[in-house]
Amino acid sequence: MTELSAHLPQFQHGQLTENFPDNHLSNTQESMASALFNTDQNDTSERRRHENSERRRNDNPDSETNGQPQNNIQQVVEQDEEEDEELTLKYGAKHVIMLFVPVTLCMVVVVATIKSVSFYTRKDGQLIYTPFTEETETVGQRALNSILNAAIMISVIIVMTILLVVLYKYRCYKVIHGWLIISSLLLLFFFSFIYLGEVFKTYNVAMDYITVALIIWNFGVVGMICIHWKGPLRLQQAYLIMISALMALVFIKYLPEWTAWLILAVISVYDLVAVLCPKGPLRMLVETAQERNETLFPALIYSSTMIWLVNMAEEDPEAQRKASKNSTYDKQAPANQTQNEDPEADDGGFSQEWQQQRDNRIGPIESTPESRAAVQALPSNSQSSEDPEERGVKLGLGDFIFYSVLVGKASATASGDWNTTLACFVAILIGLCLTLLLLAIFKKALPALPISITFGLVFYFATDNLVQPFMDQLAFHQFYI
């Protein structure tokens, strides 16, 4: 399901490490792990705030003797704060756009396919997860059937999520890996083969099996490599978008109408519960992953920046630079421990829980003005300047899938056609924007489905039933509003 988690514990004294401890293990492809991560989005601002506070502290002794410099200091501090705010806003906006683009692309692919390939709007049976049919005689029976379908689907998802959490907790990594590999094999080979076949049928393209085999083989193998191992970032992102679109198309085809809307509504409620409640499976997952300081499974999370896998640390020159910086820091720390000032007053801007967490992890090492000054005197390498660029946001593939299901269903079944599709599209984007805003405020794992899906559903039903007749009448008379 969906989570946003902040990159909390790696921020040490102005150094930003690249280990991403905010792991979010998503469940199966069907349960669609949707996680929205803020990996160090706010660390830049924290660092700058930190520098500002440090400067203020260093300059305070002067203020008693000479009132004059304080004004300049104040101005400098305010200017820094202004720049800080501006940069925060700019980086925040940049991260929002970094997610707008892939979400839009996924939706465009789904809508384009729905509009052109009739296979995905044709009724060819239902999934075993939704056994009750909606072709009933009465409306009441149909409603009941769809509620039952949604209940079965959501219980399947809950069971799968809990299974995944249990597997992760008991370190059955091989099982999880095997599960993920089988799912992505299925998506990359089988579903894309079907998709390609249907596209060829729609456009009446003559094609032989040998060419198709070659195409699908290459597509699938490169996809597996990009997603599960290493590959260019853009290619990996493209593959993740494609498999999300394929999954969304499968859902659009095999879920009957009322069931689909109910499932969307219920899954956003489940997402909210699973991520925010203390005993929610996804929250437990994130916390376990953070405790173990492990990276995410890249197969189920879309990241707007490079994913640093554990085995990359040896070859990567940046990681080596980072390692050397860490060692410098460690040498200084014992020297500074003896000069500890009052820890409560001089907490360096870190909250108590963060400090406790850090103490649990690396031992009681406090930061002091001297240590901070020493660290800041270190030559800043290019890594710190490109850190803000490399910090990105992560969104779970489940989010992509359900957003696309909503928009795809809107374009497939709405009588308002393009108006409804566009209204849902704008609603989802605004929901995503608001979710990212909340992420910037709360800095923890947040569900990305509820707000967007709520807006999307409201706009779908309102546009389809209220706006469409109105616009239809206006267009009939060629009135413009």
Place this chain on the structure above:
Amino acid sequence: MGAAVFFGCAGIAFGPALALFLLTVAAEPLRVIVLVAGAFFWLVSLLLASLIWFVSVHLSDREDAKLQYSLLIFGAAVSVLLQEAFRKADEGLATISEDGRSPISLRQMAYVSGLSFGIISGVFSVINILADSIGPGIVGIHGDSPYYFITSAFLTMALVLLHTFWGVIFFDACERRRYWCLGLVVASHLLTSGLTFLNPWYEASLVPIFILTLLTGLWAFLTAGGSFRNVLKCLSCKGGAGREGRATEGVTAATRGLFR
């Protein structure tokens, strides 16, 4: 017919909007977000207006054609008023978030907000018509005007530009508390919408709307701080970046004036 009409009408309707978007909005993430937010506000206003119209239609006699017609006009008027109300809400949001420290000025937000209203309004008006123009069909076979598609495209283009200009004027009027300006913007929106009721008498609707567009454009240009000298400076490639030297239209000169 078919694809030619589709691409032609789409180009006419959304050409200026697309150019403005690509040149001024697409590069800046913050402006894109303001654009989407403005579109959202417009959609909410349309939702409310449709709700009012829907309720009024269902409470009235469905068979009476004249009544339905006047209810439609009433619905259109309510929609215009609600759009302006939500433009005010958008302006309120922009003023709150613009606290002198953000990288986007109130003027830029005015322009982007106006553009967003224009784009979403144009899209909602014409996208279904464009989609129908691909398929097989004969325009006006029941006696209606055969120029339906092209006039719709031109009207949409005018509306997009008008919304952009209204956005600039509106925000500026709110900032300087010139309420007569606000009233004039609302009145011109109502006038534009009212002129479209004269369709298919296109001489009476299209020509005045385009004249109105030009006048409003000039007004917005002057409000944004443009002047004849600015245009001359722009044309002679003096002062400012090279790309400003390429602008030859008053509209683009005004928008660039916002970003100088």
